[in-house]
Each structure stands twice: as C-alpha cells, then as structure tokens.
Amino acid sequence: MNILVIDVGTSSIRGVLYDEKGTEIFCHQIPYQVHFIDGTHAEQEASDWSDTIVEIGRAATVYCEKENAKIGGLALTSQRSSVIPVDKDGHALMPAIMWQDKRNKEIVDEFRGMEKAIYKLTGARINTVFSGTKMTWVRRNAPEIYEKTYKFCTIADFITHEITGEYRTDYTYGSRSLLMNVRTREWDPKLLDILEIEADRLCELQKPGTVIGTVTEKFAAKTGLKAGTPFVSAGGDQQCAALGHGVTAPGSLEITTGTGAFMLGYSEKVPENLTNNIICGAHAIPGKYVLESSMLTCAALYNWAKANFFADSEGDENPFERINEAVKQSPPGANDCLALPYFQGRGTPDWNADAKGHFANLGLNTTRADMARAVLEAIALEAKNNLDIVEGYVGTIDKLLIGGGLTRFPEFNQMQSDIYQKKLLHNQSSAEQTALGAWANAAVALGIYETHSEAIETAKEKEQVEMYSPNPAHAEIYLRKQRQMNALYDSVKKLSRDMY
DSSP: OEEEEEEEOSSEEEEEEEOTTSOEEEEEEEEOOOEEETTTEEEEOTHHHHHHHHHHHHHHHHHHHHHTOOEEEEEEEEOOSOBEEEOTTOOBSSOEEOTTOOTTHHHHHHGGGGHHHHHHHHSSOOOSSSSHHHHHHHHHHOHHHHHHOSEEEOHHHHHHHHHHSOOEEEHHHHTTTTOEETTTTEEOHHHHHHHTOOGGGBOEEEOTTEEEEEOOHHHHHHHOOOTTOEEEEEEEHHHHHHHHHTOOSTTEEEEEESSSEEEEEEESSOOTTOOTTSEEEEOSSTTOEEEEEEESOSHHHHHHHHHHHSOOOTTOSOTTHHHHHHHHHSOTTGGGOEEEEOBTBOOTTTOOTTOOEEEESOOTTOOHHHHHHHHHHHHHHHHHHHHHHHHHHHOOOOEEEEESGGGGSHHHHHHHHHHHTSOEEEETTGGGHHHHHHHHHHHHHTTSOSSHHHHHHHHTTTOOEEEEOOOGGGHHHHHHHHHHHHHHHHHHHHHHHHHO
8 A cells, every 4th residue: 555645844845655665656845935024923825735735646646647556545744833723614814823933922921920830731831832822822913813713723734624624633733732731632721721722723633643534525636636545644743753763662762953953752651750841742653652852953053153164165066065074173072162052042951042052161272173063062962961851751762763964974973972872873864754754654544554663664674774882982071061061051041140
C-alpha cells in the first residue's frame, strides 16, 4: 500500500509518496513564505495551503497513473501552533496567525500570574508561540471575526477539513494550545475559561495515528485522488520527526538542530515530578508522551556568525566552507571564548523572551575562529542543559539521535558527542525524518505494520547511519564551560532585572 504524506513546513509544503516498506518513490515540494510585519505580526494566507494541497494531490495522481501505482492512504504532519479562524464552510476569515507571531505578548504577560495553574494542567508554560492566546487576541482585538468564527483551526485542522470535510485535530496539536489537559487529553473547562475561548469553537480532539476522515468527492474531483481514501492525522511535525528518527521506546531521544533546535525524549506517561522547566506533550504514538525542549536560535545563530565574521566572497561555491574550516582550527573550549546563544531570547527551561546573546572571556589572542567555535559550543551546551533536565525525569538516555541542518557539519556532531558524553546516531537522510515518521504512523493505523518500531526499522534497513563517540579527554573542558555559561546567564539576567 502506497501512502501519500503531506508534510507542512514553515517555508514549504511537500507531498511524499512512500511504498509499503517506507521507501520514498515520489516527492513534490512547493515553497512559500511567511509575511513578517513590524517585527511583531507574522501572517500567511490560508490559500497557500488550500491551493498547494490540490497541486500535490494532482502531481501524485499523475505520477501514479504513469507508474500504474495506487495511493491507499493519506497522512498529514504539520507545523503546530499557527491559527486560522474559519467559518462553517471552512473559509478563512483572516490570514493565518503564524507560530512566530508575537501580537499576543501583552496577553501572555497578563496571564503570567496564572502560569502555575496553566502548567499543572497543560505541561507547558505560557508563551507567545502556542495557539490559545492567539485565539484570545482575536476575541479581544477582532471581535467581528471572533463572532463569525465557527472553528479555530491549526494549519493541520484547516487542511484536514479541506480534504475530509471534518473539523478534527489530534492531541499533538492540542498539546501546543494551552487549552488541552495533558493528562485527560480533553479541552479543559478551566483553561477555556482562563483564555476566554468557547469549547464549541475548537476542533474535535482525536488520537494521533488514527484515521480521522476520508477523501471527499469534492477533493477527489479537484485532485484525481480516489474518494473514500483514508486520511490519517499523523501528529505534529516535531513529534513525527522524533518517531521518524526512532524515538519509540524509553531511553530514546532526538535533537533536531535547524533554524531553532528541538529536543524530544520518549516518556510513557506524564512524569509525577513534572515542573515548569520542560514541555510535556502528546507523542505521535497514540497514548505516549514526549518531553520537549526548545532552543530559539541554532542554525540561525551560526548563519549570523558566518555573515558577520566570514562575509561571503564572490565566487564561493560553499558559503559555509570558510567558517567551518575556521571552527576546526580552534581547539575544544575555543581558547576560553564563551558565548550565550540567546540571540532571540531563551526557550526552555525558563522561556525568557528578554534574554540576549553575549560573548565573554575575550582577549587580544581571541580570534574569529574562536568566536565561531564558541557559538557552536554554546548551542550544544544549551542542548546539554535541556538533556540534563530530560534525564532528570525519565532516567538515562542511551539512544540519542541527531538531525537537522547543522548535522551536515561533522565537527559539530563530534562536538555534541563530547559535550553530552554520549554516543550519537546521525541519519544521513535526517531531513526526511518528519515525513517518514508520518508514514510510519499511517502504516500502523492502516494495518501494514503492528508496531511503530517495526515500521521504522523496516524503512531504515538501507539507511546509512554515522556514529559519533565521545572523547573522554574533553569531558572536563565542556563541563567547566557549561557551568561558566550558566553562571554568566544568571548574572546577566540579574543585571538586566536590576537595570530595567
């Protein structure tokens, strides 16, 4: 059975067709972009998704006709926290409020006093990213739109309705709303009251990895897909990435170092000792959980270092070649050069939007190579801070998988291994893990495999995997540097509070 995965990213949407062994046989990708306004608003037209999913459906159908193949199921994975108010027919009432949008900051600040109660129910601290306070913003600032809103949809919910006619969502998206009780996995009356949202304006919650609808006659007519084809909500993009990497059992965790960085560790349940230094949400695997950490700048920070310290020269075939080579020339510890990586604020563990980037321990012998290496070390050291927190809840992590754009740089992968003092597994095709995880969830839901582990192991039989082993000689260097970085952050945070 071939499964068409719709993978909705921030900068593009893809349709990836997999065969029953998890081998990619067709891909159609369409770029688009978020519109940033005044440094606060981040918007996108809903037609970017309603139009592109039709194009993807048509392209997949044309491919299958040429190859005499069939599509037995559809699966959807998507970015998680954007909001689209729609009327009863599914028409968008305004541009999507994207996950990067910060127009709700004042509302978030207003609710800070209730953060403890919110966290206890949701497993998440209040922040500008999650969708619930974006809905509150619409109610307070665009009441005419709120009154017309039949449902508040995530992008996944909007696409689900376009394909199936159903207003359904799954627990992974509910986990990013501040409206779903993470233990009962239901819209919580107390949370709805705090954020001023009526339950009937939200989509029906379902388990991820289940069939939540079928292709309608209307969508079939637009695309050539067969009406009645089962449609699986595979879960949010980061949960599916974790599944695709192989985070399917206790002791497993993955770190994706892209524009920002995400860390997701497997958990059988909501930890009893859960505090507000991590996000606990639903896994893509039904009934399981992930402990998630977010770092707001990762590859984006390395890009900054490249642009400012190693400006591209005309004729460079690879703009990262010079900065990467420089990093290799600086020793572990970067000759004591220290960086704080919070150039867009800090995510977990304390969600400090006012945090800033800093360099310290600079001397006349400090080079731009040291500063570039210090940036990468800071990214990995912040990941180590979050890894320590995860292990405090679930015990030792013995299967650590890495992916994302920065993992194309082997020196950074070795740096991570040395800082975590753990063996790391790097999938050469790590960019595809989100879509692969969505395929695995759908393959189990449609009865092709009995377990998610079986599906993933089958798909990875031919995949090339690199292993990085830690150098014990670097352990003390990085442990000392982690302590220095955390002490510097605490000092700067206190100084900023005292000054302002």
